Amino acid sequence: MNGFLVRVVVTAGAVMLCSTSMAAQTNPYTANAELSPANKAAHVRITQGPTLELANSNSAIIRWTSNNPGGTDEHFGVVTYGTDPKNLNEVAKSHIRLNRNHPYTVFRVRVDGLQPRTTYYYTVDSMEGNGSHDGVKGPIRHFATR
């Protein structure tokens, strides 16, 4: 390393050494762009939840855990909901990033624009960043706003 050793004097009068390496060197790493998608899981199953994490008068957060679905790192949790369990006509989705090193994935979906003191029914799924669904199956659940 052909660095420079420069003796400097700062205003306080202290003498300090600054080593500034400016000569021909190479960094130990090369840049890679983002990784290609991971392999998709054969089946995506919910292992915890879904459950209501938080609710107030006009919004709620639904949370569940599944095995790691794989596929694109950019992922979305999807909640399909409505006030009639036979007509779930609204969809909310929230972004998460998968952690490839985790065997599990926690999904959390923010549902906004709700009515106060109202019961909502919902199902959950997850999907890749390109819109491809993971095919999560589960019963209809419900929660109530404040």
Add this chain to the structure above:
Amino acid sequence: MTSGWRLGIQIRCALLSAPPVVSTRNDNSRKGQSMNRRTLPVMLVVVLCVMALCMSLAGRKVSAQNATAPPSSIYNPYPPGILPTDLNSELARVEREVDFIEAEAIRQWHALAPPVPTGNPPILKGTGVASVEILGKLMNYDKNISPFKNTACSSCHMPYAAFSGPIPSVNLTMMAYPGSDRFRAGKRQAQRYTYSSYFPPLQYNATQGAFFGGNFWDSRATGYKLRDPAGEQSQGPPLDPAEMGNPDSACITYKLSLAVYRPLFEEVWGTDSFPSSFPPNIASICATPVGAAIFGGSATPVMLSPDDRTKSNNVYDHWAQSISAFEKSLSVSPFTSKFDAFLANKYTLTAEEKAGYDLFKGKGNCNSCHLDGRSTAPAPTSLGAVDTGVAADTTPLFTCFGSANLGLPKNPRVAILYESTPDSFGFTLNPAGFTYTDFGLGEFLRSGYETAANPNSSWTQFAPTSDGQMQTMTARDVALVPPQCTGGTDAPGPYFQKEFFHNGYIKSLKQLVHFYNTRDVYPYAVESGHCPAGTVEKVTCWPSPEVPQNMDMTVGKLGLTDEEENQIVAFLKTLTDGYTTPYPDINTYTGTCMTGGNASTQGNSTILSAEELRAGAGARLH
């Protein structure tokens, strides 16, 4: 950022190679000499343009002041408490430090061996890399580039702060840094240079359904032309009205032509790089900040021939490439942290650091976005567990190059919210005042308010789903501070006050981790400064997000204990460069460190009521 400011009155006389249509008052006496050399048709067009300019200026009822000296009074549209009381002395301190490092760079240049151009195209054998890196360093610390010769790139990006904001009181209060025209200031904190040059050009990945790459918080330095986002980033601040504020990129070319290091520039980029001539009034034009009413909205007030304009543009591209080379050099991005030593089996993480790393990969889930490039096996979660993972096929840059809306509350201290009235040059930075909302990447994709033009129309469709998203910075060097501030970034110190995230709302690493951990545990539908009684802002109360749509839900309720938060902070400190090799120029801080308080409430004493600030801003606006 600059092009968005140029949507005003455009007087297109530049195509005619005529004398400057837009000139400062000091140049009026020279105009006659110049016009005598022109033909009659050109003179007629010029007269028409001048008339149009006069009409436009008359309509504005503003006057530009003498452009050859800084304005006699500072621009201060701010309510009490926004500007720090020590601002002038701290700006002066940084100027001294910048000059010191510039002098060091000049010595480094002079110490280079004589160039030996070899081959075709010629390569500076043996000295080429050092030459371009030192050239970039010389540019980075050159105050003369700014209109009032008081602001270098490094004025907001000093090495002892990992090339981010060097003034603790600014980091604590107004958040954005004063420009060359004191005190214009922008909307976001000075982003760290470190490892920014590793970001690829901005691209939309259709498989992932997301954007990756670019530079700046909103990724507007796309790298679309130079294929070098960090280089294109360096072309922003010299022309940004809230930063250096040059009125024309030709001003940077002109100032480089006068620089003491011009020989090095020509050695690297060619002896015929510079325009053959500059107009006689260029010094005066380039001493007037962009946006001055006297320019009438022109983006190119410096009149150059087409050939010279092309040369000037090329010089500005070489400015970009030189600074990018410096940023990617080992002087800025050296991979010399404890973590790098750990990867090389030359450092053993302490128990706290190891616990923090396990949490970073495990319960905290930080490395879902801040990729460590490390494990390909499930992260062990218990203390003492063996990490059996092997290095993955990615660089441990601690970023995924993506963007996310983390749901930061609006910071009512952001300087730009108050710049809704004209400064002494007749320029209004932010007519929207306090109503301004920072939509980040989404706003850029629209070529929207206070951002740059989007160079790819196919990206615009993704603006709504990108609103609020800001770049995921590398976590490397987030904790880098001057060595004398031995307590790091956090109270009780001695600490160096930094600011975190795009709007500087967070003031300590403890708060940063706590925000990720509890954003959705303590949400309150209030503005900053209005947390309910019995709660503590940033501890048990998080005000509403500035942009509620597209919020990332990977974070918000991680379930970390207080101790676990501290362990992650301990791990973040292992990402500070300078462990295996001293970090260049880190010893140049001549300010003081702060002491006292605690990290959880650090900076809370400076919180102001958003409601009162908004009311005051509204009163000024109307």
